[in-house]
Amino acid sequence: MRVETAGRSARRRDSRWTGFASAAACAAVAWLGLAPLPAVVGSARAQASETPSPGGVPYVPTPWPVVKAMLELAQVGEKDFLIDLGSGDGRVVIEAARTRGARGLGVELDPDLVQVSIDEARRLGVAGRALFERRDLFETDLSPATVVTLYLLPRLLRELQPRLMRLRPGTRIVSHDFGLGDWKPDATVKVDIADRAFGPPFSTLYLWIVPAFVNGTWEGRLDLPGRAETWRLDLRQNHQELAGSLRIGNGRGLLEQPTLSGDRLAFSAIVDGPGGRLRHAFDGRAVAGQLTGTWTVNAVRPAASGAGPASSVSVHATARRTEAPTRQ
Ligand SMILES: C[S@@+](CC[C@H](N)C(=O)[O-])C[C@H]1O[C@@H](n2cnc3c(N)ncnc32)[C@H](O)[C@@H]1O
Known part of the structure; x- marks a missing residue:
């Protein structure tokens, strides 16, 4: 499956997240370890002071077409409880509540991003189903989750992996751009992002369905x-x-x-x-x-x-x- 980008509408919607969306290209430089362009370095510094990242992980929002593809890949529905670990501006949890009737929780270290998420959930009338907490993802109880979404650096994923593997069998895990070590995904999807400001013009999504222990x-x-x-x-x-x-x-x-x-x-x-x-x-x-x-x-x-x-x-x-x- 390859999902085509809805570039214009995605850009229009991104303007709702002013102040954070513009950080994407800059933070992505640090995020992906890419060689920064001089013009980007300057704005990255400015952004870094405006948007500190307490976890040492830069904030890079998942593009809207990719958010939609993540929810589709996990087949998120009304019965689901989705946890986004490192939820940024809350878009994954809010979109799951708004378009799929799911309930969810976003945990995020950055208090400003948590507040943006709470305000946006309220504005869109999904505050009862989309909850946000300022919390370290490593101190988050994952047991209520039927779906876990991730857009985190490989070193955090490595640390998280043992906990993810022990989630309730059937729990779906979707990760944006980074895999889980030797755990082969059940499905991989590429999403074209023609106007992506950095890296290849697509995102890669990985789906794992937590298996029962049958050994x-x-x-x-x-x-x-x-x-x-x-x-x-x-x-x-x-x-x-x-x-x-x-x-x-x-x-x-x-x-x-x-x-x-x-x-x-x-x-x-x-x-x-x-x-x-x-x-x-x-x-x-x-x-x-x-x-x-x-x-x-x-x-x-x-x-x-x-x-x-x-x-x-x-x-x-x-x-x-x-x-x-x-x-x-
Ligand atoms: C790349 S952003 C992804 C944001 C969002 N999930 C999305 O897909 O748009 C990663 C986020 O994880 C947060 N983060 C990093 N380490 C964290 C930790 N230990 N606990 C909670 N949040 C963390 C960062 O502040 C950042 O906002």
């Missing part, structure tokens, strides 16, 4: 028509990426394309057994040490005896985790 061994019982089987699933997990194997009776197969999105787990494997060569597929959820879902069995090569299923069979399946390696 380890799971055991369950499969009640197929006419017979019951025990199954054992061995999963190795690297964030949302999985590998492993499925054992049913004495047969074993490697997992084919296992997927994990939040607590939603799906996998399949071909396993030989008395019923012939069968493809087993699971689609369900991993919640509180229990797997629950639908198990579908298809004959790949039926048993000569005719003991296996002639066509597809679906049953309800559950399993408990019997062994979980310590979480990193």
Whole structure:
């Protein structure tokens, strides 16, 4: 997906944020470590005194088309509670409340920016849903969040990453321009910003969906028509990426394309057994040490005896985790 910029309307709306929007190009020089142009250095100094950044991170507002794309990427809706860490002038939280009916909290060290955010939320009639606090993002309780948005430097993201990885499974995290170390995003989007004052003419957005912790061994019982089987699933997990194997009776197969999105787990494997060569597929959820879902069995090569299923069979399946390696 590539979202086109709505340049003119974005510029028009940016004028609401007078005093801060003009800082973008200057702060971006320090922000991205770009070689500053002489003309920019002067205004950057002036801006720096007007807009101190107590966290040592310059304030650079996310361009409006990018704000919209971030909310779209996270599929923000009325049921969401969005937390913007380092919320600047509050635009991400306010836009989420105004256009998507979400509730949210912005935390920001700079008291002037917090006040701008509160005033703007009030002006736009969303003060009840868009809250702002002067607070260090590292001292912010993230547990109410269903969506976390970030436009922070890599060193802050590195420090934050362990906390982000432990958010409730299914929480969506969207970061503007910077990734989260070795945690591969679930989706990446480029947003064209033709009139961007610095860097490439686009922003990159990354989406992560916090995966459930499913690493380890799971055991369950499969009640197929006419017979019951025990199954054992061995999963190795690297964030949302999985590998492993499925054992049913004495047969074993490697997992084919296992997927994990939040607590939603799906996998399949071909396993030989008395019923012939069968493809087993699971689609369900991993919640509180229990797997629950639908198990579908298809004959790949039926048993000569005719003991296996002639066509597809679906049953309800559950399993408990019997062994979980310590979480990193
Ligand atoms: C690049 S700006 C992003 C602003 C806003 N999120 C947006 O996307 O438009 C980063 C903001 O994080 C704030 N910040 C930096 N460190 C912080 C910290 N430890 N706690 C809270 N805010 C912080 C800065 O003051 C700055 O306003």
